[in-house]
Amino acid sequence: MAHIRIFDTTLRDGEQTPGVALDTAQKIEIAKQLARLGVDIIEAGFPITSQGDFEAVQRIAREVQGPVVCALARTARADIERAAQALEPASSGRIHVFTSGSKIHLEYMLRKSEEEVLEATVESVRLACEYTDDVEFSAQDCTRSELGFLIRLYGAAIQAGATTINIPDTVGYGMPEEYAALIRTLRERIPGADAVHISTHCHDDLGLAVANSLAAVGAGATQVECTVNGIGERAGNASLEEVVMALETRKDVWGHHTQIVTRELYRTSRMVSMMTGTPVPPNKAVVGDNAFAHESGIHQDGVIKALETYEIMSAETVGRDAGVLVMGKHSGRRAFRRTLEELGFAELGDDQINALFKAFKDLADRKRTVTSEDIRALVEVETARVPQTYTLEAVQFQSGTHMTPVATVRLRTDTGSYEEAATGDGPVDAVYHALERISQVPIALEAYEIRSVGSGKDALGEVSVRVSSEGRSVHGRGLSTDVVEASAKAYVDVLNKLAAGVARRLGESVATP
Numbered sequence: 001m002a003h004i005r006i007f008d009t010t011l012r013d014g015e016q017t018p019g020v021a022l023d024t025a026q027k028i029e030i031a032k033q034l035a036r037l038g039v040d041i042i043e044a045g046f047p048i049t050s051q052g053d054f055e056a057v058q059r060i061a062r063e064v065q066g067p068v069v070c071a072l073a074r075t076a077r078a079d080i081e082r083a084a085q086a087l088e089p090a091s092s093g094r095i096h097v098f099t100s101g102s103k104i105h106l107e108y109m110l111r112k113s114e115e116e117v118l119e120a121t122v123e124s125v126r127l128a129c130e131y132t133d134d135v136e137f138s139a140q141d142c143t144r145s146e147l148g149f150l151i152r153l154y155g156a157a158i159q160a161g162a163t164t165i166n167i168p169d170t171v172g173y174g175m176p177e178e179y180a181a182l183i184r185t186l187r188e189r190i191p192g193a194d195a196v197h198i199s200t201h202c203h204d205d206l207g208l209a210v211a212n213s214l215a216a217v218g219a220g221a222t223q224v225e226c227t228v229n230g231i232g233e234r235a236g237n238a239s240l241e242e243v244v245m246a247l248e249t250r251k252d253v254w255g256h257h258t259q260i261v262t263r264e265l266y267r268t269s270r271m272v273s274m275m276t277g278t279p280v281p282p283n284k285a286v287v288g289d290n291a292f293a294h295e296s297g298i299h300q301d302g303v304i305k306a307l308e309t310y311e312i313m314s315a316e317t318v319g320r321d322a323g324v325l326v327m328g329k330h331s332g333r334r335a336f337r338r339t340l341e342e343l344g345f346a347e348l349g350d351d352q353i354n355a356l357f358k359a360f361k362d363l364a365d366r367k368r369t370v371t372s373e374d375i376r377a378l379v380e381v382e383t384a385r386v387p388q389t390y391t392l393e394a395v396q397f398q399s400g401t402h403m404t405p406v407a408t409v410r411l412r413t414d415t416g417s418y419e420e421a422a423t424g425d426g427p428v429d430a431v432y433h434a435l436e437r438i439s440q441v442p443i444a445l446e447a448y449e450i451r452s453v454g455s456g457k458d459a460l461g462e463v464s465v466r467v468s469s470e471g472r473s474v475h476g477r478g479l480s481t482d483v484v485e486a487s488a489k490a491y492v493d494v495l496n497k498l499a500a501g502v503a504r505r506l507g508e509s510v511a512t513p
């Protein structure tokens, strides 16, 4: 039984999800959670691309213990030196050197001959080995590359000192059997391949990233590169939680194990969704809202009699509970703190606990039963909070079948309280117009999503928005039992993030792979 290494690239490939921008504090928070989750390697960023990426990798290398911390670099001296510099504080650091393997990439993107790519690879891997004995090498677009060139290229990288060779399906083109055959062939034909780790890196353009990753494991790969919730460039990467639970649930098929603490999967998924502003679809395997919900009478009858009638894994295994009542409006601060600890939030500071307790009391006034899911959602909002330049003081709106929706909003800033009224196509639109009048910040709404936390007519509504403003892209979230108020809070979250500079310039990031 082999140990399959889980290489998490949420902070690098995952951050290449359109519209996603994480600040350093958020990256550290996620990296610490990835360490609790038990991933083997965290790809923390691509240090040459920006000062922000450099600092995030450096701080993760310094502050996060457990996993190997990895930094990405092209086959260029400056990239490798910058990656090595960022990794200096790490207990164990890996440099991930990449180039391309396909004719399409060589001709149109790199504008280099095969010999030039080979030469740059050897030089770069050698240089990386001067800084660490843990060097990974990847050639993008392997599934559309010529086999003979891949064998030469990876053989040269191993000879130069690479200890992991990663075979990316960069454009999500491979089919499971084909990709497995590629891994098997490379393993058999690359000189020295039996002495290094073979890694998979699959994108989900045809919805096959997880299937391809598993097929590669079946063919001898011992490392899987993946992201939490499958986020990433275009259609995303292989989803970590799906790969892990497939290996875990079907050990009889794969015969391998990972060191992932599966009880941390749900919390990690929620944190990443919250911080990146990418909602998890309800039908998403393992972590979606409906993954353990049984709707039809026959199914419900079955699971009441025996869970295994319709469940192949238990919700608890992945860190989900039934959303049972945990607290009510009469619960005190001590009980609240204990509940937070039981839910795995033992590391919150006193200020955060005070803010959460207040939010909990406000919620308990509006909602008869406060569930563990509600408390998790409150914690997610609190831990993602940036300095509050703007505070929402009041929202009022009127709308109906035969009237123009109108809203009044009061917002507090350092300089006082401001109130504006506006009309709109609906109550949310009216609220957003009023907020725009007060803040004078030009904002274009690009995506708006709403989900219910738990069920019932008093369930919390969670609104997430993605906006662009003067060439910057940012997301915001808001929680309330009133969905219009949750929408207003999401917008105010955006205003605060823009004020705090937590936004990505549209088109920012240099030469991302």
Ligand code: KIV
Pocket (backbone or CB within 6 Å): 013, 098, 138, 139, 140, 141, 166, 168, 169, 170, 171, 201, 203, 513
């Ligand atoms: O998709 C890809 O090829 C990559 C490489 C940098 C590994 O992300």
Ligand code: ZN
Pocket (backbone or CB within 6 Å): 013, 168, 170, 201, 203, 233
């Ligand atoms: Zn990728």
